[in-house]
Amino acid sequence: TQLLEQSPQFLSIQEGENLTVYCNSSSVFSSLQWYRQEPGEGPVLLVTVVTGGEVKKLKRLTFQFGDARKDSSLHITAAQPGDTGLYLCAGFKTSYDKVIFGPGTSLSVIP
């Protein structure tokens, strides 16, 4: 059983469309992170959210941490082919714990 669930597992969209991917848990996390992994490479950190209800923006990407700190979402506006990759959420139950990774959402943006 995954402590962190991600949905959808796969997503294929046309360039210019908007999308949202989700990271959910029944547990409370002190912080959640989002990573992007391109084919053949290691994951790269995009953002860390630490406060319930927090919203962070990174250009066309908007990240939100749920009020109860059990879930997070990633919204991409006007997706581009360069956004293609595996999006992983990762959480720390406390600041002294090892990180827990979700299974990922594989995004494909078609030109």
Added chain:
Amino acid sequence: DAGITQSPRHKVTETGTPVTLRCHQTENHRYMYWYRQDPGHGLRLIHYSYGVKDTDKGEVSDGYSVSRSKTEDFLLTLESATSSQTSVYFCAISWALGETQYFGPGTRLLVL
């Protein structure tokens, strides 16, 4: 980007043979980690190290051992490789538990 290299990048081996993967960092981070990545499972922690000669098990440690004799090197050994250990292996580093992890480029291992 953090200086992390993994070697080899690709390896094909036969069932029952020993395999050692190397992770090398130039960032002087205290913590080093080995993960495996398989479809549908995300990244699963195998072992991690919190200093020279200090290591601990992760969630999928069976069949794997590790060693860290220097700050910059963390070795992962499959004592007797099995087909279930076919995977992509990633090394990561961090300053401390709860801090951001930086990942290496990965090693793709195929056990026939």
